[in-house]
Amino acid sequence: MKRRDFFKTGAAVTLAAGLNFDKLNAALKSNNMIVEAAPDMVAVMGGEPAAMLDKALEALGGISKYVKKGQSVVIKPNIGWDKKPDFAANTNPELITALVKKCKEAGAKKITVFDHTCDNWQKCYQSSGIEQAAKTAGAVVAPGNDEVYYKTIPIPKGVKLKSAKVHQALIEADVWFNVPVLKNHGGARMSISMKNYMGIVWDRGFFHDNDLQQCIADICTWEKKPVLNIVDAYRCMRKNGPQGRSVSDTSVLKSLIVSPDIVAADVAAIKLFDQVEKMEVSSVGHIANGEKLKLGTQNIDKLNIKRIKI
């Protein structure tokens, strides 16, 4: 063996060893989790957003199960409207702060927060308190106001939606969290985890024009799924959603629903919502469409749900 080849092989072996070691570690870790039998869903009630997130992640096996050291993370809240936090039109900023901190603890290299807003993006980011919350906790806040940030991806499993332009930050991320707020919605009936996907795409007009309920389910089939859907139900918007007219449209539920199963998370959230304002799961078309596309199950009674009251 020539000296040069010797070095080359040596370097390659070292690299390979490094990689294998990482993978092995991860495999070992996830094995541990399986042994502990993490629940399919965690529902927490009665605490502040940060405390509830703490409990939920603890029950699921800790943040490090989802975020590995050096990974880049995207947190996708709902920041659709130029409204203050008490309108429940946007995700609770305290929850975002708490989640960013958790990701930091897990050693995330970069945490990006964005939404394709409906109202003026700067006003939404500011009024919702999310820009401030994310920045102070150490995340980057990315704009989503312009087509240049969106790249086309194929949606092979989509029925109506075959491709979509998705935000670059999300395409480049290693993992992402879907963090919607629980809301009534004039068009889609309810806006929870699945509807929150509409904030990752550029052309929403296509959705409205081509069977909204089907397109919502279609975009959720994109291969890059969120590691967790974290439904903020600290406050919910009971009616006049998705914007709300006043604080009187909201109810304080002090709850949080967390699950990797997007359909189950939304079904559970609707059942929670149903207690303050009548809402049938069957009238929210994209839920059934989502189940048909094998995104998750509507039959949440069969799931292992951990309920925690603080």
Added chain:
Amino acid sequence: MSLSLYSQFFIPNLNGLRMKFSFLKRLRVFFALLLFLPVLLFFCDFLNILPKQFHFLMQIQVVPAILAGSIGILLFLAVLTLLFGRIYCSTICPLGVFQDIVSRFSGRGRKKKKKGSKKQWFKYSKPRNYLRYGLLAVCVVFLVFGIVTPLLLLDPYSNFGRIANNLFRPLGMEINNIVAAIALKSGNFSFYHVSVETVTAISLIAAIVVLLVVGIMSFMRGRLFCNTICPVGSLLGLVSRFSLFKVVMDESKCTKCTLCERACKSQCIDSKNIKIDSSRCVSCCNCLSRCKSDAIGYRFSLKTKKQSSALANEVQVSDSLVQNEKREGRRAFMATGTAVVATIPFIPAWADATEVDESKLRPITPPGSKSLQHFKEKCTACHLCVTHCPQQILKPAGFNFGLGYLLKPHMVYKKAYCNFECDICSKICPNGAILPAGESKKTIQIGIATFTQERCVVFTDGTDCGACSEHCPTQAVKMLPYKDTLRLPHVTPDLCVGCGGCEYICPVRPFRAINVIANDVHQVSRKPEEEEMEHIEVDDFGF
């Protein structure tokens, strides 16, 4: 002259004199830049960084002050001109300062010679009183009858605004986008991309033509525009004849060397007859330091009336006597130039040819503008509101709403809509065309959404949509049960403010299923009822 004693007292020797005069010029340049740069930046501030207080600099412009009826500001400007001459034109007027900058690049009239180029000097020219006072009279007469169009086309501030909004601002935005694109490649989101949505074909052409006409005029002839076309210049010229401080010549000392005349970018120094036309002098003070015999100075002078009448007489006499071809040529140039400026808008009728939408036959005017009539009478299309609308929905009109609405902004809901919480346009309008709205903005009804069921996707495709209702800030557009689980939009007109949220998001093309139709006179919408907050205790998950 009468005040030679006075000047001797303060300025004991020639060197000192030169220094003092060059100080006056520097002072003028300092104030010019101090006032010009913030105005330029305020127009180009696409990141919305600058404090809104900057709009004070637009309020002190003559035409906005007249239209807004700011008597205090007008009095101040009148006193300023009566005291110091047309320093307004040299410092406050952004188009005036812009011309000085262009003129400086031409090097004409400057002492230092550019290498290898033939030195170009300024030369005295006769005033074109018929033209300048004629144009002023046209503007005034039309204004009296509530037609602002001639003033809109000639007002220096509005023209500068249009140049800034349609040319300088987009340029800044494109530079920003290059930086943002480079940053984005490395995943850096600190710079963000901005799209230029506020430039329409007609406003762009209007800005380019004015930039070229004013640019060429100032490059070749200094303040020619200000002294022949600009109605503000002519108006102030009527006042500055009588101003207390002015540039005057001392017959006893003048050697008729023409040094001062060559430096005068207003071309108002007639060194042969030792006369200065104060109505055209903008008090730039360029001439002062040129004089080698202390014959010219910026001084207190009460001998105004005699002088100016003598001058006027002389002008008339020479006008009737001298008829040379060269001047004819110049006049032709002037007439052509003016005609071009005035006919800019007529050129590109083709440019505004868009889809014919019946709901858009009348312009939607911004909240605070009271009525179409009020807005048409007050707006001179400076485009300040256009540059500051965070949603970029205020767009300059073409001919679609008639000559009376030319270049004026109207609300276009194609790519965005009026933010419910925002009233920035009403805060910064210097003309009083959009009056401060404040909290009342949320109940100003500028138009009413009208729903066309036959076009709606819920009706045609039988699928859920509700995008319009989703974007309605007042729930004037509400989804009501239609059939099965489907719900169809329904408009409650008296709740609607005409923000265009519904129209913007409606996915139906080419004509949308919901459109805002303008209110010619703005109305007050009904405030959504305040409901008591229901406290519903929930201590069960429900699943």
